[in-house]
Amino acid sequence: MGVHQRITCDRCGTLIEAGRTVLRAECGPHRDRFPTFDICVSCCEDLIAWFSAIHTTQEAHANVGQNNV
Numbered sequence: 001m002g003v004h005q006r007i008t009c010d011r012c013g014t015l016i017e018a019g020r021t022v023l024r025a026e027c028g029p030h031r032d033r034f035p036t037f038d039i040c041v042s043c044c045e046d047l048i049a050w051f052s053a054i055h056t057t058q059e060a061h062a063n064v065g066q067n068n069v
């Protein structure tokens with residue numbers, strides 16, 4: 001109570017001052033050990049870019065399939 005908790009990014013280790021993002025594992029082999037991940041703004045943007053890349057790739061495949069009709 002009243003203790004200022006210093007939170008560091010679980011990905012890059014940077015001390016998170018603001019813009020903390022918490023990811024929660026719904027399932028997986030390491031869920032018991034790492035149920036949540038604290039992510040800094042920089043790493044969060046990296047993850048968004050990563051997810052966007054996957055989404056773009058899947059859309060590209062879908063478009064190829066539609067073009068074959």
Ligand SMILES: [Zn+2]
Binds near residue numbers: 043
């Ligand atoms: Zn980070």
